[in-house]
Structure formats: C-alpha cells, structure tokens
Amino acid sequence: MVLDRREVVRDGSPREGGRATAVRLALMAVPLAFFGLFFAYPVAAIVGRGFRTDEGWQFGRIGEVLSQPDIAGVLWFTTWQALASTVLTLLVALPGAYVFARFSFPGKQLLRALVTVPFVLPTVVVGTAFLALVGRGGLLDEVWGVRLDTTVWAILLAHVFFNYAVVVRTVGGLWAQLDPRQEEAARVLGAGRFAAWRRVTLPALGPAVAAAALMVFLFTFSSFGVVQILGGPGYATLEVEVYRQTAQLLDLPTAAVLTLVQFAAVGLVLAVHARTVRRRETALRLVDPARTAHPPRGWAQRALLGGVLLTVVLLIVAPLAVLVERSLDAPGGYGFGFYRALQEAGAGGGTFLVPPLEAIWNSLQYALAATAIALAVGGLAAAALARRAGRFVRGFDALLMLPLGVSAVTVGFGFLITLDRPPLDLRTSWILVPLAQALVGVPFVVRTMLPVLRAVDGRLREAAAVLGASPLRVWREVDLPLVRRAVLIAAGFAFAVSLGEFGATVFIARPDHPTLPVAVARLLGRAGEMNYGQAMALSTILMLVCAVSLLVLERLRPDKTSGEF
Amino acid sequence: MTLLRLEGVTVRFGDRAVVDAVDLEVAEHETVCVLGPSGSGKSTLLRVVAGLQQPSAGRVLLAGADQAGVPVHRRGVGLMFQDHQLFPHRDVGGNVAFGLRARGSAKPEYEERVASLLELVGLPGAQRRAVASLSGGEQQRVALARALAPSPRLLMLDEPLGQLDRGLRERLVVELQGLFSRLGTTVLAVTHDQGEAFALADRVVVMRDGRIAQAGTPLEVWQRPASEFVARFLGFENVVPATVSGGAAATPWGKVPVPAGSPEGERRLLVRPAGVVLSAAGLGCVVESRTFRGTHVALLLRPEAGPALEAECDLTAAPAVGDRVAVAFTPSEVVVLPAA
Numbered sequence: 001m002v003l004d005r006r007e008v009v010r011d012g013s014p015r016e017g018g019r020a021t022a023v024r025l026a027l028m029a030v031p032l033a034f035f036g037l038f039f040a041y042p043v044a045a046i047v048g049r050g051f052r053t054d055e056g057w058q059f060g061r062i063g064e065v066l067s068q069p070d071i072a073g074v075l076w077f078t079t080w081q082a083l084a085s086t087v088l089t090l091l092v093a094l095p096g097a098y099v100f101a102r103f104s105f106p107g108k109q110l111l112r113a114l115v116t117v118p119f120v121l122p123t124v125v126v127g128t129a130f131l132a133l134v135g136r137g138g139l140l141d142e143v144w145g146v147r148l149d150t151t152v153w154a155i156l157l158a159h160v161f162f163n164y165a166v167v168v169r170t171v172g173g174l175w176a177q178l179d180p181r182q183e184e185a186a187r188v189l190g191a192g193r194f195a196a197w198r199r200v201t202l203p204a205l206g207p208a209v210a211a212a213a214l215m216v217f218l219f220t221f222s223s224f225g226v227v228q229i230l231g232g233p234g235y236a237t238l239e240v241e242v243y244r245q246t247a248q249l250l251d252l253p254t255a256a257v258l259t260l261v262q263f264a265a266v267g268l269v270l271a272v273h274a275r276t277v278r279r280r281e282t283a284l285r286l287v288d289p290a291r292t293a294h295p296p297r298g299w300a301q302r303a304l305l306g307g308v309l310l311t312v313v314l315l316i317v318a319p320l321a322v323l324v325e326r327s328l329d330a331p332g333g334y335g336f337g338f339y340r341a342l343q344e345a346g347a348g349g350g351t352f353l354v355p356p357l358e359a360i361w362n363s364l365q366y367a368l369a370a371t372a373i374a375l376a377v378g379g380l381a382a383a384a385l386a387r388r389a390g391r392f393v394r395g396f397d398a399l400l401m402l403p404l405g406v407s408a409v410t411v412g413f414g415f416l417i418t419l420d421r422p423p424l425d426l427r428t429s430w431i432l433v434p435l436a437q438a439l440v441g442v443p444f445v446v447r448t449m450l451p452v453l454r455a456v457d458g459r460l461r462e463a464a465a466v467l468g469a470s471p472l473r474v475w476r477e478v479d480l481p482l483v484r485r486a487v488l489i490a491a492g493f494a495f496a497v498s499l500g501e502f503g504a505t506v507f508i509a510r511p512d513h514p515t516l517p518v519a520v521a522r523l524l525g526r527a528g529e530m531n532y533g534q535a536m537a538l539s540t541i542l543m544l545v546c547a548v549s550l551l552v553l554e555r556l557r558p559d560k561t562s563g564e565f
Numbered sequence: 566m567t568l569l570r571l572e573g574v575t576v577r578f579g580d581r582a583v584v585d586a587v588d589l590e591v592a593e594h595e596t597v598c599v600l601g602p603s604g605s606g607k608s609t610l611l612r613v614v615a616g617l618q619q620p621s622a623g624r625v626l627l628a629g630a631d632q633a634g635v636p637v638h639r640r641g642v643g644l645m646f647q648d649h650q651l652f653p654h655r656d657v658g659g660n661v662a663f664g665l666r667a668r669g670s671a672k673p674e675y676e677e678r679v680a681s682l683l684e685l686v687g688l689p690g691a692q693r694r695a696v697a698s699l700s701g702g703e704q705q706r707v708a709l710a711r712a713l714a715p716s717p718r719l720l721m722l723d724e725p726l727g728q729l730d731r732g733l734r735e736r737l738v739v740e741l742q743g744l745f746s747r748l749g750t751t752v753l754a755v756t757h758d759q760g761e762a763f764a765l766a767d768r769v770v771v772m773r774d775g776r777i778a779q780a781g782t783p784l785e786v787w788q789r790p791a792s793e794f795v796a797r798f799l800g801f802e803n804v805v806p807a808t809v810s811g812g813a814a815a816t817p818w819g820k821v822p823v824p825a826g827s828p829e830g831e832r833r834l835l836v837r838p839a840g841v842v843l844s845a846a847g848l849g850c851v852v853e854s855r856t857f858r859g860t861h862v863a864l865l866l867r868p869e870a871g872p873a874l875e876a877e878c879d880l881t882a883a884p885a886v887g888d889r890v891a892v893a894f895t896p897s898e899v900v901v902l903p904a905a
C-alpha cells in the first residue's frame with residue numbers, strides 16, 4: 001500500500017490534471033502580467049536601445065565586447081567572488097540559523113531583527129561603514145594596523161554582513177518547524193550527533209539551504225555598491241562595469257552587451273538550481289516552532305550560542321555601531337546635531353526641497369505598498385508553483401528569480417524610458433516606485449513560501465476535501481495556517497528589501513519624494529563633514545525604522561495554540 | 566437498497582493495473598471489509614470512491630448517481646486515513662468540527678455535536694487538547710470522530726485499527742461494531758488483518774493484485790475459501806495438489822476423505838488444522854514444534870510422506886516435540902479448491 005500511495009500522489013488523472021492546470025494558469029496570470037509589464041518590457045527596451053543605431057540592429061558588438069580581455073577578467077572576478085561569498089556566508093550563517101531555530105534565549109527576537117538590518121541598508125552606507133571599520137584610519141588599522149580595504153576580504157566580509165539574514169531567515173524558518181524527533185530517531189538508531197544532523201536534518205533542509213545559497217549567489221553576483229566602494233579600481237563586477245559604461249562612459253552598446261551576459265549567467269545558475277533542487281523537495285513533518293526551541297543545554301550548546309553571538313557582534317553589530325558613532329560625532333562634541341539638521345528643508349546645502357526627515361514617511365509608504373504588491377504577486381506565484389510542476393512551470397519559477405540577478409540600474413533606467421507614455425503613463429504616479437521595489441521583493445516571497453508550501457503533506461489537503469472543504473477552503477484552512485509563519489517572514493523580507501532598494505528607486509523617485517536610501521546617497525554625494533554626518537544620521541534612522549518594523553512583524557505572529565480563527 | 570456500486574473500476578499507473586475491473590456493491594447500513602495483502606489495490610479503491618483518484622475506466626455510483634465529475638468535497642463520503650492526517654494546527658475540537666464548518670454549520674450547533682461525538686469515541690471534553698499531545702489510540706478516535714461528524718452517507722476506513730496495540734484493537738472492534746449498527750452507518754473498510762475484517766464486517770471482499778478473489782460473509786469465506794490464494798491469505802498452510810475421485814482425494818499425504826459432492830479431477834486440497842486429528846492409526850508423523858495458542862495447541866508435523874502438516878489438538882492431549890504420532894483427516898474440515 002505504501003508503494004501505491006507514492007504513485008497516487010504523483011499521478012493525477014487526465015481530468016483532474018486538466019482542472020488543476022486551468023487553476024494554475026489562472027493563478028499564474030497575475031504574476032506573468034506583472035513580470036511582463038514591469039520587468040521584461042523595460043529591460044528589453046533598454047537592451048534594445050543599446051543594440052539599435054540609425055542603421056538598424058548592431059549585434060556585432062557582442063563579439064567585440066566579449067573578446068576584450070579586461071571584460072573576461074570582470075566576468076571571472078564576478079563569478080568567483082560570488083561563489084566565495086556564498087560559501088563563506090553559508091559557513092558563517094548556518095550555525096546562526098540553527099541557534100535561532102532551536103535555542104530560546106533572552107533578546108532573541110531583537111537579535112533576529114538586528115541581523116536583518118544590514119539587508120536594508122543602502123550599499124553605499126554599508127561600504128562606508130566597512131571602510132570605517134577596516135579601511136585607512138579604521139578601527140582595525142588603529143588597533144592592529146591591519147587594513148583590508150584594498151583586498152578582496154573586505155568585499156567578502158561585507159557580503160557576509162549583507163546576506164547573513166538571508167540564510168538565518170530562509171533556513172532557520174524551516175529548521176524551527178522540523179520535527180526534532182526525526183533526528184532523535186536517528187540518534188537512537190546509533191547515529192552520532194553530527195551524523196544524525198547530516199543524514200536526517202541536512203537533507204530535509206536541503207531545499208531551503210539551496211534556496212538561500214541561490215539568493216546569496218545572485219545578490220553577490222550582481223553586487224554593486226559594496227564592490228564599488230571597497231574594491232577600489234582593482235576589482236569590478238559586471239554590475240559595476242554596467243554602471244560605469246552607462247553613467248560614466250555613456251557607452252550604451254557595451255552596457256547592453258554586459259547586461260545580456262549577466263542575464264545569461266543568471267539564467268544558467270537558475271537552470272542548474274532548478275535541476276538539482278526540484279526533485280529533492282519532499283513532504284516533511286512540520287511542527288509548531290515554539291515547541292522545538294529550548295534553552296541551550298550543556299557546554300557545547302552554550303559554546304555554540306556564544307560563538308554565534310560573538311560572530312553577530314563582530315560582523316554585524318560592529319559596523320552598525322561605527323555608523324551610529326559617526327552619526328553622533330558632531331563638530332561640537334557628541335550629540336544630536338546632525339539629526340537636528342535633518343529637520344530643515346535647506347539641509348545639505350540646498351540638495352533637498354523638503355526636510356530629509358520626510359523621507360521616513362515616503363519610505364514607509366512606498367515599502368508598505370511594495371510589500372502588499374510583492375505578497376499578492378509572490379503568493380499567487382507560490383500557490384501556482386507548489387502543485388505538481390511541469391517544464392513550463394519550472395521555467396516560470398526561474399523567471400521569477402531573474403530580477404535578483406539583473407542590474408537595478410538597468411531596471412530603473414528601463415522604467416524611465418518605457419512607462420512614461422501611453423498606454424501606460426505612470427511617470428507621475430507614486431505607484432511606480434513600489435512597483436520597482438516589489439520586483440525585487442517577489443523572489444523573496446516565492447522562495448520563502450515555496451519550500452514550506454511544498455512540504456505540506458498532500459494528504460492533509462485530501463483529508464480536508466473529503467470532509468467537504470472546497471479547494472478554496474482547503475487553501476485557506478490547511479495551507480495558509482501552515483505557511484502563515486513563512487508568509488510573515490516573506491513579508492518582512494519584502495518590506496526590508498523595499499525599504500533599502502536604491503539602484504532603481506534613485507532613477508524613478510520624484511525629487512520632492514525621496515526615500516531614505518536616496519536621501520542618504522544624495523548627502524554622501526556632497527562634500528563636507530556636515531553632509532557626511534547627516535548621511536550617517538539618516539542611515540541610523542533607516543536602520544531603526546527597519547528594526548522596529550521587523551520587530552512589529554515578529555509580534556504579529558499568531559497564537560499557535562488556538563485552533564479556531 | 567444499494568448505496569455504493571462500482572462497475573468495472575480500473576486504475577492504471579503506467580501499464581500496471583492497480584485496480585483491475587472491480588465490481589462491488591455495498592448496501593445501506595452494511596459493513597463491508599476489503600481484505601488483502603499490501604499492494605493489492607485496496608487503498609486505491611477507497612481513493613477512487615472518495616474522488617481522490619480518478620478511475621482509468623469504470624463507474625462509481627453513490628445512491629444510483631454517477632460520481633464522474635463530482636469533486637471530492639461534494640461526494641458526501643467520509644474517509645478515515647490510515648495515518649489519521651489530523652490537522653496539526655488545530656486542536657481536537659477544531660479537527661472534529663472541520664467537516665461541520667465546511668458544510669456551513671453554525672458554531673453553537675457544531676460545538677454541541679463535537680462534544681457528543683467526542684463522548685461517543687471515548688474522549689469526552691478533549692476539545693482543547695493539542696493534536697500532538699494525543700497517543701496513537703487517541704488520534705485514531707479523533708480521526709474517527711472527525712470522519713463521523715458530517716454524518717457521511719458512506720464511511721470509509723483505511724486500516725482503521727492498523728497501528729493500535731492488541732488489547733485496544735479488540736476493544737475498538739467491538740465498540741466500532743456497536744457504533745455502526747447504532748448509527749446505521751454504511752461502512753467500507755480496508756484492512757490486511759483478517760481478524761479485524763471478520764470481526765467488523767457483514768461481508769468480506771478478498772482482493773489480490775487489483776482483482777476480487779472472493780466475496781461473501783465472513784463465515785462463507787472462512788469455511789469455503791475460493792482459491793489457494795485466499796486459503797493461504799487466511800493463514801492456512803495445509804494446501805497440496807490432489808486428484809479427487811469417488812469421495813476421496815489422492816494426495817502426497819496419502820488418501821484424504823473429502824465432503825460429499827466435491828468436484829472431481831485434478832484439484833488443490835485444503836485441510837484445515839482442526840481436520841488433522843491424532844488417531845491410533847493413519848499417516849505417521851514426527852512432531853517438529855508445538856505452539857501454545859490459549860485454547861488449543863498448534864502442532865507442526867513432519868509426515869512420512871508429503872509436505873509439513875499443521876494440526877490442532879487439545880491442551881491436555883498434546884504430544885511433545887520429537888514424539889511419533891499418527892493422524893487421520895476429518896472430511897468436514899477438508900475443502901477442495903480449484904487447480905492453481
């Protein structure tokens with residue numbers, strides 16, 4: 001019978017399959033339209049512009065650009081630094097994911113929100129913070145005389161700083177819901193602690209780890225601000241080169257070729273990911289996360305917790321602390337001078353039409369709207385993808401991830417040249433900014449929800465259906481409660497990503513409605529101690545806004561003990 | 566009146582027919598048990614009736630209405646899953662109330678029903694308990710209450726007592742029997758355990774490789790297995806080839822008397838252990854092992870000729886291992902089966 005059941009679950013009948021396909025297509029219509037209109041169209045337009053001259057299409061440029069040795073060098077550096085960053089991030093963050101999933105300790109929620117903060121900081125701010133820590137005259141330089149700012153280590157560390165939360169949240173979210181009894185069963189069968197983890201927990205976590213690794217790789221592959229500031233002239237990623245060619249050399253054709261190369265590379269990575277991961281996602285026993293966490297027991301667990309806390313302090317708290325310190329280090333001694341200056345419309349020497357503090361409200365409104373869009377689009381997509389997947393659906397899955405690997409500069413510029421005329425004239429509409437930000441949020445929503453959705457045992461849905469629940473009711477009463485936690489995590493991600501989005505927003509945000517990162521960048525772009533200090537102050541505010549928002553979201557977690565709602 | 570009727574139901578996975586042209590009828594208020602080894606297609610049969618699995622061919626009729634195209638949630642049947650599949654995010658009350666709420670029942674109404682059902686399955690007042698805190702037997706009871714709650718016209722049970730310990734099992738069989746007859750529920754259960762099937766069912770259907778091997782009352786099936794497969798599945802090992810003629814059969818054990826009116830010719834022969842009796846003269850055997858079975862002793866004998874023989878005898882008269890004995894056969898315990 002057991003054999004039968006496996007096949008039964010996989011093998012739908014033609015009739016049922018037909019209905020399921022129709023439902024899936026309907027679910028996919030919104031995400032597809034969204035991506036077609038707000039991603040494919042703008043990006044295609046900007047790439048097209050690079051290849052077309054008055055004499056028609058010029059594809060000869062592709063070969064020309066690719067044969068340049070320094071471009072090949074850029075491609076090589078982009079790839080290996082992304083790989084190295086991904087491996088390093090996993091090594092550093094997996095113990096963190098375990099600690100956050102399985103241990104309960106005071107201040108855990110605060111700390112979880114804190115490690116997510118780097119994720120929303122504009123890259124320029126992170127670059128500056130790391131320079132202050134490991135660069136000339138930085139903390140390391142003063143104490144030990146060590147400088148990392150011209151080495152690749154600064155880039156890698158900054159990438160770990162950025163992406164720590166990706167691993168902790170995606171992997172930890174699932175880990176907390178894995179039934180510890182499975183591992184206990186393996187222990188009883190004679191497996192050592194590590195062997196039990198490797199044979200039982202790791203395979204179950206596999207899809208989540210792969211998803212996290214994929215996201216980290218894509219982020220670091222398309223890393224821009226960090227490499228720009230910390231890498232110096234010696235290191236450039238494709239994204240940096242695209243920006244240089246577009247904004248500095250005005251060489252649109254070369255930029256278009258590089259955009260395409262990045263596209264191809266990202267597509268390749270996604271294809272490999274899809275092939276390796278799809279068949280490993282299986283039904284798991286999910287339990288209430290509150291029941292799996294316990295205070296650390298014994299010296300080994302305490303040492304692990306201590307090690308993770310130390311890592312978090314050194315890697316995440318220290319750069320953030322430097323930021324805060326600089327924001328308070330006003331000319332007349334420590335104080336809130338820079339913060340006070342942010343209330344004036346004339347701050348930054350006439351850079352702003354409105355007081356920079358108003359950027360807080362702009363950012364919050366935009367981020368809320370973007371989160372709503374990302375949850376709606378990503379939720380529909382995840383629901384469509386969770387069922388039995390064919391080739392077409394897998395392609396759709398990969399499509400949703402593309403925005404992570406495509407230059408935000410390209411997207412923002414593309415928005416400007418395509419969505420400014422009928423039939424879709426959104427130039428003056430406020431929705432343009434949340435749309436661009438949601439584009440980056442959707443992949444997070446999908447990636448966080450999908451592993452959990454696929455892990456829901458299909459027979460639970462069958463049990464509900466036999467009891468008389470319509471498909472919609474099954475989704476609402478079985479799937480949704482089980483993935484609610486994942487939805488909240490996904491919402492947190494989407495919100496944080498929107499809050500920190502810079503590359504595209506800077507192109508399309510109206511001058512009188514800057515977001516926080518845009519305002520910070522504008523301040524940083526002007527010389528002078530006052531501007532620098534205000535930039536640090538505004539970055540600190542951005543940090544706080546993010547941390548508070550995520551904390552509020554954590555509090556929203558529903559009471560698991562109540563059966564009814 | 567016939568409540569459920571299957572006509573030529575076939576389910577194929579690839580080229581393999583898991584359910585092969587099955588015809589079955591279940592009358593109202595009847596309890597039918599489908600009995601078969603693992604992989605005989607019995608669970609798939611239940612899934613077809615529930616609408617969770619579309620048949621490759623054939624029809625499912627409930628109260629005379631063809632169910633093709635009727636989605637799972639509109640069939641009005643109940644299914645208790647083998648591993649319960651209780652909703653982990655709901656408490657006991659939430660699980661039992663699920664089907665009632667899905668059918669639009671209002672809160673005060675269903676709360677009352679949930680309370681009475683929990684009482685019925687022996688878990689009064691368990692509404693607020695978490696599903697994870699239940700023992701296997703308690704989960705089974707909650708699953709049963711959940712399946713019964715919407716008063717399905719047909720209740721299907723997949724290995725209803727599969728994972729329970731023996732004492733609980735025997736008690737539950739009695740309880741279920743009483744419950745079903747009191748509620749007038751029509752039940753279709755599948756199990757691989759013959760004891761369970763015989764205890765629960767008004768009618769037993771034995772399945773083999775997706776086909777029905779025999780159907781009948783428990784007594785009929787027990788007394789007259791239709792084939793060697795059924796006989797062996799029921800636990801009988803004394804089956805040998807035989808040539809039947811004139812009231813006796815020639816077997817490897819020698820001449821065995823058969824009941825009057827048995828078919829003649831090349832056959833298979835079943836001798837139930839109760840039909841192998843110790844006697845002063847007859848087939849000489851050595852006692853290989855003896856197992857105490859409570860009411861009797863089961864003997865495994867090594868005869869002078871032919872395969873091993875299972876026999877039963879009284880507690881007091883049981884020979885010791887290694888003893889030489891002689892056995893004779895009682896015709897009423899002999900069944901002539903079709904040739905394999």
